[in-house]
Amino acid sequence: MIEILTGSSLNTIQDFGRPHAMAMGVAQGGAMDRLALSYGNLLLDNPVDAAGIEIVFFPFRVRFHAETSFAVTGAACPAMLDDLKLPRDWAITARPGQTLTLRAPERGARAYLTLRGGLDVPSVLGARSTDLKGGFGGLEGRALQKGDRLSCLAASTLRLPAAGYGLARPCPLPPADGTRIRVLPAAEHDVFTPESLKTFHSAAWTLTPSANRMGYRLEGQDALVLTQPLSLFSHGILPGTVQVPPAGQPIIQMMDANTCGGYPKIATVIAPDLRLLSQTVVGAPVHFETITRDEAVQIIRREATDLERLAAEIATLRTQLVF
Amino acid sequence: MTRIHMAGAGGLLLDAADGPFSDTTQRRIWATSRALNTRPDVLQTIPGVNNLLVTFDAAQTDPSAMEELLRTVWTHASAEEVPSREIVVPVVYGGAFGEDLALIARFANLTEEETIEAHTSGRYSVAAIGAMAGFVYLTGLDPRLAIPRRDSPRLRVEEGAVVIGGGHAGVMPCTSPSGWHILGRTDLCLFDAFRPEPGLLRLGDTVRFVRAS
Numbered sequence: 447m448i449e450i451l452t453g454s455s456l457n458t459i460q461d462f463g464r465p466h467a468m469a470m471g472v473a474q475g476g477a478m479d480r481l482a483l484s485y486g487n488l489l490l491d492n493p494v495d496a497a498g499i500e501i502v503f504f505p506f507r508v509r510f511h512a513e514t515s516f517a518v519t520g521a522a523c524p525a526m527l528d529d530l531k532l533p534r535d536w537a538i539t540a541r542p543g544q545t546l547t548l549r550a551p552e553r554g555a556r557a558y559l560t561l562r563g564g565l566d567v568p569s570v571l572g573a574r575s576t577d578l579k580g581g582f583g584g585l586e587g588r589a590l591q592k593g594d595r596l597s598c599l600a601a602s603t604l605r606l607p608a609a610g611y612g613l614a615r616p617c618p619l620p621p622a623d624g625t626r627i628r629v630l631p632a633a634e635h636d637v638f639t640p641e642s643l644k645t646f647h648s649a650a651w652t653l654t655p656s657a658n659r660m661g662y663r664l665e666g667q668d669a670l671v672l673t674q675p676l677s678l679f680s681h682g683i684l685p686g687t688v689q690v691p692p693a694g695q696p697i698i699q700m701m702d703a704n705t706c707g708g709y710p711k712i713a714t715v716i717a718p719d720l721r722l723l724s725q726t727v728v729g730a731p732v733h734f735e736t737i738t739r740d741e742a743v744q745i746i747r748r749e750a751t752d753l754e755r756l757a758a759e760i761a762t763l764r765t766q767l768v769f
Numbered sequence: 770m771t772r773i774h775m776a777g778a779g780g781l782l783l784d785a786a787d788g789p790f791s792d793t794t795q796r797r798i799w800a801t802s803r804a805l806n807t808r809p810d811v812l813q814t815i816p817g818v819n820n821l822l823v824t825f826d827a828a829q830t831d832p833s834a835m836e837e838l839l840r841t842v843w844t845h846a847s848a849e850e851v852p853s854r855e856i857v858v859p860v861v862y863g864g865a866f867g868e869d870l871a872l873i874a875r876f877a878n879l880t881e882e883e884t885i886e887a888h889t890s891g892r893y894s895v896a897a898i899g900a901m902a903g904f905v906y907l908t909g910l911d912p913r914l915a916i917p918r919r920d921s922p923r924l925r926v927e928e929g930a931v932v933i934g935g936g937h938a939g940v941m942p943c944t945s946p947s948g949w950h951i952l953g954r955t956d957l958c959l960f961d962a963f964r965p966e967p968g969l970l971r972l973g974d975t976v977r978f979v980r981a982s
Contacts (some may be wrong), residue, residue, distance in 0.1 A: 465824070470968050471942075471960070472902040570962050580943060582962040633774035633782055645886050664880045679790070680906055680935070682815030682822030682899060684780050706817055706899030706906075708935065714777035742778035743827050750828045 447511040448561065451545070454503035458576035458659075459565055459584035462495040463701060467571045473702045474576040474685055475583070478659060478724035479556050482520030482617045486560030488757050489517040489537035489612070491604055491733035491764065496564025497574035499590065501557045504550040506764070508559065511595075512539040515562035515604040518546070519617055521554030521725060533616055538610025539603055554619040554725040563600030578659070579702060604618035605769050613756075620722050624650065624731035625718045630742055632687065632711035634676060642670040642694075645711060650731040651696070657728060659702040664732060669694025676710050683707045688734075698723060716742045718749045771843060773836055779812075779827035781839055786819040790908055790936070794819045795896050796848040799972055804842050810835070816972060817897050818906055818937075851973035853894075858940065858955050858979035862888075862933045866954035872952055873933070877913040885980070887911040888952060891937055893976040903942035903960025903968045907976055910938045922948035929954045931978065938978075955981070 450457075460483065463476020477483040477500055484494045504523065510516075517523040517537035518525045525532040526547045527540055540546065548557055567574050567585055576584025585594060620626075638646070651664040670690045683689070687699040698715060699707075700723075713734065715723060726732060737745075774782045783801070785794050792862040798821050805823060810830045811816040815822040821843075825835050862885045863870040874884040893907035915936040926932070932939050934949030941947065942959035959969045970976065 466813055467902075468813055469898065470902060470966075471899045471904050472962075483832075571967065577902075577962075579945065580960075580962060603961055630775050630777055632776060632888060633772075633784065679786050679818035679820060680897060680899070680937075681782060681784070681817035681820045682776075682821070684776055684824065686777050704900040705815060706897065706904075714775065714780070716778060739832055743832065746778055747828045 447595055447597050448514065448679045449509045449511060450590045450592060450594040450596070451507035452503075453590065455589045456499050456503045457499060457506060457590045458504050458578065459497050459567055460500045460575045461497040461573055461591070463575045464571050464573045467683070468705045470571075471705050472571060472580060473577060473705060473713050475573065475577050477558065477700050478701050479558070479617070479721040481721050481749075482556070483560065484559045484753060485535055485613060485617055486517040486519040486537075487564070488760050489519075489535070489559055490560055490562045491761070492560065492562065492564050494753070494757070496560065496563065496599070497559050497567065498560035501548060501559060502555060504548055506548040506557075507545060509545050510542060510766055512542055512602055513539060514598070514602045515539040515606055516546070518548065518557060519560070520557045520735075521551035522616075522619060523551040523554075523557050524549040530708050532610065533612050536610050536612035537606060539606050553622070555727050556724060561598050561600050562604045563598035566597045566599045577702070578637060586646060599663050605768055607767070618722070620730070624733055624734050625722055625725055625726045626735060627718050628735050628737045628742070628745070629688065629713035630716065630739055631736060632714045634672070634710035635712050637672050637674065637676060637710065638690075638712055639671055645735055646670060646696075647736060653726050653728050653730055655728050655734055659700055661703055662698045662701055662723060664696045664698065666695065670696065670712065672710060678708050678710065680706045680708045683711070684714070686717060686720045687711050688713040688715065700724065716745060720746055773839060776822060778832060780822060780824045781832070781836055783821045783823070783839055783843055790896070792894070792908070793848045795908070796851065797843070797846045799851055800846040800849060801839075801843045805839070807817065815899060817899065818908075829837045837862065848980060853973045853975050854971070855977065856970060857959055858931070858978050859975060860953040860955050860978050862953035867931070867952045869950035870938055870952055873914060873916055875918045884914065885945065886963060887914055888938070889978050889980065891938070891978070895970050895972055895974045895976065896937075898970070898972065901942055901945055902962070904969075905939060905959075905970050905976075910936060913958040918948040918951065922946045926951065927954070929956060931955055959964070963974075972976045
């Protein structure tokens with residue numbers, strides 16, 4: 447059992463979301479940085495998609511009421527278990543009465559608190575993710591508030607070294623000088639003027655404060671314009687879609703995006719880079735780089751293979767250690 | 770001319786729109802969606818208005834093979850009728866519940882009474898489901914009422930609002946921002962995540978609006 451000590455309208459329970467409910471109009475949802483959530487779950491020998499807490503509002507504090515193994519992954523935020531400073535992407539067992547404090551990230555934007563067994567909240571439409579717009583999933587369909595108590599699905603401890611253990615290569619975060627995002631051309635790519643396509647690829651776009659789980663608005667010096675006005679029928683859109691509304695400034699659809707839209711689409715961010723965008727802070731520059739579909743498939747395959755290898759390595763390591 | 774566009778590495782958007790909305794094309798879109806939904810290598814299909822989004826796992830399935838499959842299934846899809854239920858939506862029009870009624874009437878060059886009549890006399894069809902959980906894009910709107918969307922969306926439109934926009938009719942399944950115009954309000958619950966079938970309406974259903982008594 448854990449108790450949330452700091453409330454906010456932004457910290458939510460997330461797993462891998464509801465990709466199969468999109469045909470009902472339900473947002474895909476799920477962790478914005480799925481790799482970070484996966485790392486936390488692997489460290490705790492959980493199913494890779496077990497539900498954890500996505501933290502974007504700091505400081506975040508939680509008290510453990512029972513002995514609980516947990517991991518903190520994702521953004522590089524100073525993490526203290528009482529007086530003990532925890533390294534990045536680290537798992538450890540808390541004793542009853544201990545408090546975990548996460549302070550504002552030094553790099554990145556989102557941290558994930560995963561617990562041994564995964565959080566025990568009801569599965570709604572196939573997932574435990576909070577859908578804030580729909581008001582379901584997670585804890586009563588809402589963000590976590592001070593005083594909320596959460597328990598885990600399985601035995602809450604795992605045999606770990608007393609000081610815990612962590613990943614030698616932590617979750618990659620965007621460099622301070624800007625986030626490089628790889629994209630594929632989308633349906634209306636070729637309807638933009640050649641100058642606009644050049645601007646799209648060469649400009650340093652800035653992430654505006656209008657950035658949440660539904661979408662990230664970017665701002666650049668020059669607006670993107672079409673060679674002819676377009677009136678599109680409503681069509682399905684996926685997280686990663688870069689829409690360009692009439693004002694000419696791009697909006698990148700994120701995990702809680704609407705499932706259908708009508709704005710022209712210039713590009714789609716490849717899935718492995720969408721998590722980098724989710725770790726980008728407001729005001730930071732963002733650069734787009736177009737790649738081919740074959741290159742994108744290779745990157746996606748490599749990420750899947752890397753994660754499988756890491757899971758196998760951690761499992762082997764755990765069988766080889768005595769504590 | 771049907772076009773297939775990339776929607777990332779694991780998504781394909783089949784766009785069959787050719788001028789105004791076509792019922793025949795829409796039935797072929799649904800048939801393509803149903804055929805693809807039986808395949809284990811297709812994650813999901815999302816029918817839009819004369820278009821279809823198909824997703825798959827790009828780490829497992831070759832995107833060009835999926836594109837080939839989509840084209841083949843679409844080419845052979847027939848515009849067969851789908852089973853359709855009729856759902857009646859009772860609406861309180863105008864006043865505090867339909868703040869744009871006067872604006873829509875002016876746009877259509879009708880009285881408010883005639884505008885309501887134009888809205889209730891239509892037989893609408895659920896062409897697509899999306900944007901919000903349980904939101905339906907209804908085709909069959911009287912062309913005189915086809916007012917363009919607002920230039921800037923309202924930040925808050927209440928659940929149950931009966932709306933029109935972009936040539937379609939719809940009903941808000943939850944309170945959310947929207948650029949559509951508000952004609953009235955219904956008490957029907959369009960979406961409940963905890964019902965066995967969360968959405969009230971299915972693709973192909975016929976919808977009629979009536980004045981709430």
